[in-house]
Amino acid sequence: MQEVRIQDxxxxxxxxxxxxxxxxFQEKTAKLLKHTSPIMLDISGISRIDSxxxxxxxxxxxxxxxxxxxxxxxxxxSSGIFLLRGINDATRPVIETFSSLKLPPAQIPPSxxxxxxxxxxxxDGFNALKDGLVIAADVFFWSLYGIWNRSGQRKGSFVQQGxxxxxxxxxxxxxxxxxxxxxLSLQSAVQLRNFGANIFIADLLAxxxxxxxxxMLTAIIVAGRSGxxxxxxxxxxxxxxxxxxxxxxxxxxxxxxxxxKFHAITIVMPILVAFSILVGEIGGLIIAMGYLxxxxxxxxxRTIEIITFKDLVVSMGKSIWxxxxxxxxxxxxxxxxxxxxxxxxxxxxxxxxASIFAVIMFDxxxxxxxx
Amino acid sequence: MAxxxxxxxxxxxxxxxxxxxxKIILDGITVNILPNEVTVILGGSGCGKTTLLKNILRLYEPxxxxxEFWDEDILGMTEDQYGTVLKKVGMLFQNGALLNSxxxxxxxxxxxxxHTEISREVIDRIIRVKLNLVKLSHAIYLFPSELSGGMKKxxxxxxxxxxxxxxxxxxxxxxxxxxxxxxALDELLLDLKNQLNMTIVIVTHELASIHRIADKIIxxxxxxxxxxxxxxxxxxxxxxxxxxxxxxxxx
Numbered sequence: 305m306q307e308v309r310i311q312d313x314x315x316x317x318x319x320x321x322x323x324x325x326x327x328x329f330q331e332k333t334a335k336l337l338k339h340t341s342p343i344m345l346d347i348s349g350i351s352r353i354d355s356x357x358x359x360x361x362x363x364x365x366x367x368x369x370x371x372x373x374x375x376x377x378x379x380x381x382s383s384g385i386f387l388l389r390g391i392n393d394a395t396r397p398v399i400e401t402f403s404s405l406k407l408p409p410a411q412i413p414p415s416x417x418x419x420x421x422x423x424x425x426x427x428d429g430f431n432a433l434k435d436g437l438v439i440a441a442d443v444f445f446w447s448l449y450g451i452w453n454r455s456g457q458r459k460g461s462f463v464q465q466g467x468x469x470x471x472x473x474x475x476x477x478x479x480x481x482x483x484x485x486x487x488l489s490l491q492s493a494v495q496l497r498n499f500g501a502n503i504f505i506a507d508l509l510a511x512x513x514x515x516x517x518x519x520m521l522t523a524i525i526v527a528g529r530s531g532x533x534x535x536x537x538x539x540x541x542x543x544x545x546x547x548x549x550x551x552x553x554x555x556x557x558x559x560x561x562x563x564x565k566f567h568a569i570t571i572v573m574p575i576l577v578a579f580s581i582l583v584g585e586i587g588g589l590i591i592a593m594g595y596l597x598x599x600x601x602x603x604x605x606r607t608i609e610i611i612t613f614k615d616l617v618v619s620m621g622k623s624i625w626x627x628x629x630x631x632x633x634x635x636x637x638x639x640x641x642x643x644x645x646x647x648x649x650x651x652x653x654x655x656x657x658a659s660i661f662a663v664i665m666f667d668x669x670x671x672x673x674x675x
Numbered sequence: 676m677a678x679x680x681x682x683x684x685x686x687x688x689x690x691x692x693x694x695x696x697x698k699i700i701l702d703g704i705t706v707n708i709l710p711n712e713v714t715v716i717l718g719g720s721g722c723g724k725t726t727l728l729k730n731i732l733r734l735y736e737p738x739x740x741x742x743e744f745w746d747e748d749i750l751g752m753t754e755d756q757y758g759t760v761l762k763k764v765g766m767l768f769q770n771g772a773l774l775n776s777x778x779x780x781x782x783x784x785x786x787x788x789x790h791t792e793i794s795r796e797v798i799d800r801i802i803r804v805k806l807n808l809v810k811l812s813h814a815i816y817l818f819p820s821e822l823s824g825g826m827k828k829x830x831x832x833x834x835x836x837x838x839x840x841x842x843x844x845x846x847x848x849x850x851x852x853x854x855x856x857x858x859a860l861d862e863l864l865l866d867l868k869n870q871l872n873m874t875i876v877i878v879t880h881e882l883a884s885i886h887r888i889a890d891k892i893i894x895x896x897x898x899x900x901x902x903x904x905x906x907x908x909x910x911x912x913x914x915x916x917x918x919x920x921x922x923x924x925x926x
Contacts, residue, residue: 323838327792354839354871356793359800397870404804410815643820644775 307349308332315342318349321357333364342368348390358402361388432640439636442558444628447566456556461564469530469565470572474579477525481580484517485509485587493595502596506606509588514615518581520667523626526573527659531630534565535655538638539648547639562635566628573627574620581619618674625670626663633659683746685710685842685874686731691740693723693730693898700726702898704740713868713875713888718895719920724878725769725846727895731876732766732844733757744842762790765835767845771827773819779806779830780815786837805833808863824851829860836867843867845877849884861887882921894920 306319306328315336317329345365350357365388391399416424450457492508538561541547550557585607592598637655641647684707693701701723708714716724729735731742733749742749744760752760773782783805787798806812809829819827828848835843845864849857861884867873879885885892885906892909894902896916902909909917 323791323793326797327794330794330797355801355804356791356797356839359797359804360793362800363794363796401808401866401870402801402804404800404807407803407807407812410803410812413816643818646776 306332308336310336310340310342313342314344314346316346316349320352321347321350321360322352322354323356326356326360329360337368337371341371343372343387345388346390347388347395348392350390350395353395353398355398355402358399359404361399362403362405435640436632436636439558439639440632443562443566443632443635446556446559447563447570450559450563450567456559457564458560462567465564465568466572468533469526469569470576473526473529473572473576476529477522477576477580478583480525481513481518481521481584482587484521485513485584486591488512488517488584489588489591490595493591497596502592502598503602503606505588505592505596505598506603507610509585509592510607510610511615513581513584513588514611514619516667516671517584518577519619519622519626520663522573522577522580522623523630523663523667524660526569526576526627527630527663528656530569531634531659532652532656534562534631534634535638536648536652538562538635539641539651542639542641543644543648557639558635562631566631569627569631570624573623577619577623614674618670622667622670625666629662629666630659633662682709682711684708685745686876687741687743687746688731689741689743691727691730691742692738693726693735694738700898701730701737704895704900706893706900706903708874708876709891710874711868711872712890713864713877714891714893715885715889716876716878716893716895717880717885717920719880719916722895723898724880724895727893728844728846728876728878732764762786762838763841765838765840765843767828767832767835767843767848769846769850771819771824771831773827773831773834775819778816778818779811779822779833782819782830783834783837785834790838801837802833805836806830808836809833810859825853825856828852832860832863839871840873842874842876845875845879847879848877849879849881854883857881857884858887864888 306325307317308329309316309318315333317333319325319329321329345361345368347353347361353361446456489505489509493502493505496502496505496508538547541557541561547557547561550560589600589603592603593600634655637651637658641651643650686708688704688706688708691701691704692699704727716727718724726735730737733742737750740750744764747760749757749760773779774785780802783802784798787793787801791798793801803812803815806815809832811826811829811833814822814826814830819830822830828851832845832848835845843864848860848864852860864875864877865888868875875888877884877888889906891904892902892906893900894909894914894917901914901916902912904912910921
């Protein structure tokens with residue numbers, strides 16, 4: 305039975321002052337202290353105490369002590385100190401072990417002012433840009449060097465990465481490209497039929513898929529699928545000290561981990577884009593033949609007629625550039641990871657968002673350049 | 676292994692068998708751990724020490740056998756029932772197992788916030804006291820990634836002590852610590868046992884620690900328990916594996 309009573313300016317606590325009962329004591333003393341001003345605390349009735357009980361006693365002492373000080377008049381000759389009595393053999397060792405009264409105050413880290421946080425963000429931004437450029441330079445240099453000198457790379461990793469980044473992405477690229485081609489054609493067909501311009505469905509679909517949707521859509525899929533895998537793999541290696549272990553074995557982590565991915569994605573990305581364009585065309589062909597009554601021959605011949613060599617070169621060039629952007633961004637966030645599991649998650653998410661953003665930005669730039 | 680007349684065992688393990696696939700890791704372990712004692716589980720690498728600890732704590736599911744805490748069968752308990760038991764138990768993992776995304780202060784506050792209704796001010800005081808016990812008052816707002824290995828372990832111990840557990844389990848507490856820090860940690864564990872009547876179960880193969888703090892030892896070899904008793908009795912028992920263990924470990 306946990307009891308709190310007041311008698312002659314003294315609070316008496318009776319019972320067990322432990323974790324499960326501290327809230328009860330807190331509630332009862334709070335009610336009593338609304339109407340009384342004790343100067344003594346008697347715990348002789350406490351049969352058991354733990355660290356929570358000690359902490360509560362000290363909070364109680366400090367709280368009442370400050371109230372006594374607030375109420376003291378200058379003419380008050382009493383000591384004004386709130387006293388604790390009744391410590392016995394059962395409570396003494398625990399109180400001595402868990403007392404926090406003599407601990408130094410906790411050092412709370414200072415918070416930044418508004419201007420300091422702006423300056424800090426600008427500084428961090430410059431450092432991030434610098435680090436990103438360094439990693440980009442590293443990746444491009446060792447990837448170019450690695451074409452002629454394959455030392456420092458893991459054996460078999462080029463083929464393995466080609467399968468992981470390319471072959472395994474084929475189904476999802478096919479599915480989404482088909483749907484995009486289908487929807488593009490469907491939405492356009494309705495309008496074209498009103499003007500009797502059915503044949504131009506082939507032009508519209510070919511130009512859109514070859515110049516824009518093929519490279520950009522494929523890059524976005526690869527960024528979400530493979531870019532996240534690159535970032536999470538490198539980030540996990542970083543937090544588990546595998547990258548440090550490579551360095552200790554005098555192995556350049558960029559050469560060993562990133563270059564095979566860079567080489568592989570350079571080869572597979574144009575293939576994925578070409579595949580995307582082909583499947584997107586098939587999706588559009590279904591609408592062209594089914595809704596606009598075009599023949600296969602007229603659709604195909606019109607498509608071949610409208611696409612220029614320059615379109616194909618720009619499309620493939622874009623795809624390779626997007627692939628490089630995805631690898632560099634994934635590597636950057638992977639190597640920059642901080643913290644444990646949460647850091648890996650953040651690095652992966654940031655990599656995907658940044659890659660998609662960069663792909664769309666570069667696509668806009670290329671569109672203006674090659675219009 | 677019979678209980679003394681004065682003390683009722685706080686942990687009872689009976690015929691515990693643990694397997695990994697078809698491989699037997701623990702082969703019928705039976706032991707009673709007495710209260711207010713430091714019981715050390717020792718043996719060579721791969722003998723099943725950590726496996727025994729984790730089977731006792733239900734972190735691994737035993738193949739067969741019984742485990743009782745305070746005369747209650749914990750293997751048959753529901754999650755909620757076992758959760759009530761776990762509030763009286765603390766565990767220090769070998770690598771600390773701190774949550775890396777939050778500070779040391781927040782790590783220690785987790786059990787206090789989740790399992791008590793104590794006010795914020797009292798919780799704050801408890802956290803500072805526990806971190807002071809393990810000499811980490813200066814690191815209270817740091818993150819685990821900013822701590823050394825030894826500091827992480829001490830922070831993890833502070834978290835294990837947050838609710839004043841009646842039983843404290845430690846998995847290789849001295850691993851990775853320098854001799855001075857290891858000795859200080861052993862002294863802290865002894866203080867906890869003496870001042871707070873804590874029962875402590877430690878997995879270790881550090882001979883210096885064993886000699887400093889063990890009241891009883893459980894010696895495992897290839898999944899079998901070869902001995903349970905005091906260190907002195909173990910050395911006199913004439914069991915070859917134990918003699919070799921202590922002889923080879925001496926400097």
